[in-house]
Structure formats: C-alpha cells, structure tokens
Amino acid sequence: MKEYLFLFRGGDGTTVQQSPEKWQEHMQKWMKWMGELGQQGKFVGAQPLTTTGKQVTGSKKVVTDGPFMEGKEMVGGYLICKADSYDEAVDISKGCPILEFDDGAVEIREIHEVKM
Amino acid sequence: MSSAEPVHQLADHLFRNESKKMVAVLTRIFGMENLETAEDVVQDTILQALNVWKLKGVPENPSAWLFRVAKNKAIDIIRRNKHSVQYNFTDGEKILLTSEYTLVTAMENFWRDELIKDDMLRMMFACCHPGISVENQITLILKTLCGFSTTEIAKAFITSEDTVSKRIYRAKEFFRNNDIKLVIPSPGDLKSRVDTVLNTIYLLFNEGYNSTSSKSLVRSDIMEEAMTLCKLLTENEYTCLPEVFALMALICFHTSRNESRLTTEGEMILLQSQDRTKWNRGLIQIGNDYMNKAAFGNVITAYHLEAAIAFEHCIAPSFEQTNWEMILRHYEWLCKISPSPITELNKVVAVMQVGGAKAALEQLETIKDRKKLESWYLYYSLLGEIHSKLDDVIKAKEYFHKAIEMTRSETEKKMLKGKIMVLQ
Numbered sequence: 001m002k003e004y005l006f007l008f009r010g011g012d013g014t015t016v017q018q019s020p021e022k023w024q025e026h027m028q029k030w031m032k033w034m035g036e037l038g039q040q041g042k043f044v045g046a047q048p049l050t051t052t053g054k055q056v057t058g059s060k061k062v063v064t065d066g067p068f069m070e071g072k073e074m075v076g077g078y079l080i081c082k083a084d085s086y087d088e089a090v091d092i093s094k095g096c097p098i099l100e101f102d103d104g105a106v107e108i109r110e111i112h113e114v115k116m
Numbered sequence: 117m118s119s120a121e122p123v124h125q126l127a128d129h130l131f132r133n134e135s136k137k138m139v140a141v142l143t144r145i146f147g148m149e150n151l152e153t154a155e156d157v158v159q160d161t162i163l164q165a166l167n168v169w170k171l172k173g174v175p176e177n178p179s180a181w182l183f184r185v186a187k188n189k190a191i192d193i194i195r196r197n198k199h200s201v202q203y204n205f206t207d208g209e210k211i212l213l214t215s216e217y218t219l220v221t222a223m224e225n226f227w228r229d230e231l232i233k234d235d236m237l238r239m240m241f242a243c244c245h246p247g248i249s250v251e252n253q254i255t256l257i258l259k260t261l262c263g264f265s266t267t268e269i270a271k272a273f274i275t276s277e278d279t280v281s282k283r284i285y286r287a288k289e290f291f292r293n294n295d296i297k298l299v300i301p302s303p304g305d306l307k308s309r310v311d312t313v314l315n316t317i318y319l320l321f322n323e324g325y326n327s328t329s330s331k332s333l334v335r336s337d338i339m340e341e342a343m344t345l346c347k348l349l350t351e352n353e354y355t356c357l358p359e360v361f362a363l364m365a366l367i368c369f370h371t372s373r374n375e376s377r378l379t380t381e382g383e384m385i386l387l388q389s390q391d392r393t394k395w396n397r398g399l400i401q402i403g404n405d406y407m408n409k410a411a412f413g414n415v416i417t418a419y420h421l422e423a424a425i426a427f428e429h430c431i432a433p434s435f436e437q438t439n440w441e442m443i444l445r446h447y448e449w450l451c452k453i454s455p456s457p458i459t460e461l462n463k464v465v466a467v468m469q470v471g472g473a474k475a476a477l478e479q480l481e482t483i484k485d486r487k488k489l490e491s492w493y494l495y496y497s498l499l500g501e502i503h504s505k506l507d508d509v510i511k512a513k514e515y516f517h518k519a520i521e522m523t524r525s526e527t528e529k530k531m532l533k534g535k536i537m538v539l540q
C-alpha cells in the first residue's frame with residue numbers, strides 16, 4: 001500500500017460557519033469521512049492549517065510573509081491516507097466534505113518513496 | 117449563592133454522581149492503562165467547579181458545566197501530548213482525536229448520554245478482572261465507579277489511607293502491565309466474567325448491609341452503590357442474565373428492611389423485633405419484579421435461592437408466621453449448589469424454627485467444616501441461642517461471651533450483651 005497526500009484548497013466554508021448548527025453538521029461529515037478511513041486502517045493523519053504563513057526562499061533565506069494568494073488557491077489543510085493506487089485515492093477523496101463547496105478542491109499526490 | 121457551605125453540600129452529592137461518569141468516559145478515551153489521567157482530569161474539574169461556583173454561584177446545569185470543563189481539559193491533554201506514546205489513539209473512533217479537523221467533535225461524541233452507561237459497564241468488567249484480588253477489586257470499584265475518596269474508603273473499611281492507596285496502585289499497575297481493554301466480554305467469556313462482577317457486587321453490598329469493620333453497622337451509601345452497579349448489568353442486553361436479576365432482587369429485599377434494622381441510636385434490632393410496618397413495600401415489589409425476570413432460562417443460582425429466602429422474610433406478617441419450612445427447603449437446596457459452612461450455619465437457624473433447639477444442635481454438629489466457623493461470631497451467637505432455648509444458661513452465657521470477643525462491631529457487641537441480660 002502506498003501513502004497519498006491530499007492537499008485541500010478553497011472551500012473555507014465561511015458562510016456555513018456563520019450558523020453553528022450547519023457548521024456542526026458539516027463537521028460531522030468530516031467525522032464520518034475520516035472515521036471510515038480510520039475503520040479501514042487507511043487513515044494516517046490530517047490537520048487544518050491557519051490562513052497565516054511565512055515563506056523562506058533561496059540560499060539567502062529571504063523571509064516573506066504569508067502565502068498571499070486568493071483563498072481558493074491557498075492550502076487550507078492536508079490529509080495523509082493509505083491506498084493501493086491513484087484510482088483508489090481519487091475515490092477516497094471524492095468523499096471529502098470540502099467538495100461540498102464549489103470552490104473546494106483536493107489535490108492528490110503520491111508520497112515518493114525515495115530509493116537510495 | 118453567597119456562602120461556601122451550600123456549594124459543598126450540593127457538590128458532595130453531585131460530584132460523587134458525576135465523577136464516576138466522567139472517570140468512565142475519560143478512561144475510555146485515554147485507555148484503562150491511563151486511569152490516572154482520567155482521575156486527574158476529574159479532580160481538576162471538581163476543583164475548578166468549587167473555585168468558580170463559590171464566586172459565581174452554581175450554574176443552572178451543573179452536570180453539563182462539569183462535563184464541558186472535563187472535555188476541554190481532555191482536549192488540552194491530547195493537544196499537549198500529540199507525539200507522546202503514553203496515549204494510544206490508533207483504534208476505532210479514537211483516531212479522530214488525533215486530527216484538529218475532528219478532535220472537538222470526536223470528543224463531544226464520547227460524552228453522549230446513551231454511551232455513558234456502557235462505559236461504566238466496561239469499566240466494571242475491567243475493575244473486576246480475575247487477575248485482580250477481590251479486595252483490590254472492591255477498593256477500585258468504590259474509587260472509580262462509586263466516586264468514593266480514598267479517605268472515605270479507608271473510613272468504610274477501618275484501614276489506613278495508605279493501604280487503600282496501595283491497593284489502588286496495585287490494580288492500576290495491573291492495568292498498565294496487562295493491556296486491559298475496555299470491552300464487554302465476548303459471549304464465550306461473558307458468563308464467567310459476569311459471575312466475577314456479581315460476586316464483587318455481592319461482597320460490596322454485604323459490606324454495606326453488615327459492615328464488618330465500620331463503626332456504624334449499616335452503610336446505606338455502599339448498599340445504594342452496589343444496587344446502582346447491579347442495575348447497570350440488568351439494563352444491558354448482553355449482561356441481563358437470570359443471575360443478575362436474582363442478585364438485584366436479593367439486594368432490593370435486603371435493602372427494603374433498612375429503616376427497621378437500627379434504633380435511632382444506631383443499635384441493631386434483630387429480625388424478630390423489627391417493626392415490619394417500616395419495611396419498604398415499594399422496594400419489595402420492585403424486588404419481586406426482578407425475581408420474576410430472574411426466573412427465565414433454566415439457571416438456579418445461589419442468588420436465586422438467597423433472594424427467595426429474603427423474599428419469604430419480606431412477605432411474612434411476623435417472625436413467628438414466617439414460612440420456615442419453605443426457607444428450610446431453600447437452604448437445603450442452597451447447601452447443595454453452593455455449599456459453605458456459613459450457609460450450613462444459616463440452615464441451622466431455619467432448622468431451629470422448624471424442628472426446635474435440639475434438632476438444631478444435632479444439625480450443627482453435622483457441619484463438616486465447623487472449624488472454619490469458629491472465627492465467626494455468629495457461630496457462637498447461634499450456639500448461645502440454642503443453649504438458651506435448651507435452658508442451659510451457663511453454656512449459653514459462655515457462648516455469648518465468646519461471640520462478643522469475636523466481633524469488632526460495637527452494635528453487635530451491644531446486641532449480644534442484651535441477650536446475656538435476658539438470660540438472668
């Protein structure tokens with residue numbers, strides 16, 4: 001089994017967050033999706049990220065503030081799961097509640113096992 | 117609320133009740149091997165409640181307040197120990213506690229009302245693990261599932277707090293070393309595990325009913341806790357076995373007589389002198405309902421028979437009008453399925469009522485393990501009783517004095533001295 005990194009973009013759900021009931025309902029969907037992955041032993045880890053950030057660039061290690069991009073382009077969180085193939089990983093990602101929002105997107109990347 | 121006193125009064129009862137629930141839920145979250153963490157969270161929560169409530173008054177829904185604080189403290193611990201190996205959140209829905217996406221909701225889900233009873237039941241099975249000595253089981257149950265403090269347990273058993281702490285420590289060590297899971301035992305093990313739990317509840321109840329080591333003879337708080345624990349077993353679809361209902365019936369019947377067993381000065385009143393109008397008819401009826409439920413299936417356990425005996429006493433209009441023949445038959449059966457010198461001795465009491473003192477003495481002499489009874493005051497008390505009925509005052513006195521030496525209970529000593537007085 002391989003590991004896949006899901007990067008979540010967009011779908012910050014600001015409108016949903018305004019209603020506690022709706023927000024709770026939305027969070028229950030994350031519970032269900034991640035819970036099922038957990039039950040199947042495919043869940044490795046996941047965390048949401050804040051909208052702030054720093055960037056360090058190049059050999060001069062220039063520090064700049066924030067990703068400064070549009071909300072829908074910014075990585076808002078990640079999840080790592082186990083799957084046999086990209087096909088399976090894509091199938092898994094389709095259950096992600098972020099896709100309830102039209103600007104929500106999941107980027108799927110296979111974790112590269114670097115052979116020395 | 118202005119003064120601290122009412123907060124304390126309310127707190128005592130509330131804290132005892134809520135802390136056992138909180139410990140059960142938190143132990144499910146952190147694992148039996150981290151019982152200590154669960155207890156620390158509860159302790160901190162209660163301290164916080166005392167401090168805040170003293171200043172701001174008791175909140176409208178104090179249990180919800182306590183639960184919320186406990187949840188937040190548990191979340192803090194999880195966040196602080198994200199990379200520690202102490203807590204294992206790999207299985208089941210616990211894995212959701214490792215992600216900020218789900219931590220708060222997952223934590224919330226653990227506290228659902230309908231789950232708490234099962235949490236307590238699982239905890240009960242863990243505390244009554246056959247690998248833990250019965251003494252330590254009872255101590256642990258009082259601490260975790262009954263919400264007693266170490267001081268209260270020490271007081272109840274007239275032992276030092278140090279001893280109580282050691283017992284609890286040993287049990288916790290057992291949990292740490294043996295990876296005990298919080299589960300309702302699988303069908304194959306269920307019966308024997310339920311037996312162990314019932315035995316512990318039975319002993320716990322007896323400790324309350326006839327406190328061997330406490331100054332007061334009856335500890336109704338302990339009896340109540342035993343009843344609550346047994347009730348939990350009756351309410352679960354897997355553990356509601358006939359013997360569970362039978363023990364529950366037994367507990368109800370015995371508890372129904374509480375009001376009549378002691379004088380206002382705390383002295384013991386014997387069955388023949390008890391005011392039967394004080395017996396709790398409602399509780400006897402409830403016991404009777406449990407008795408009916410205990411009758412399904414084809415199991416007759418010692419609890420069934422003991423409950424049947426207690427029932428006969430409960431429905432008898434007076435000591436003389438008790439159906440002693442029936443009681444004797446139950447005792448004969450009981451001696452067959454659960455032979456013990458103590459049961460034999462109880463049978464002798466029934467024999468005395470049915471066949472007289474001479475028959476009782478003969479019966480007594482047939483008890484095989486009589487030696488074992490010789491450290492028990494009731495043995496001498498009964499011998500005294502028999503000899504007083506046979507008009508052998510000298511021997512009767514001798515035996516009653518011996519009985520006084522054997523008991524540690526002040527109320528029992530008084531009762532025995534009363535019997536000697538009557539002999540003159």
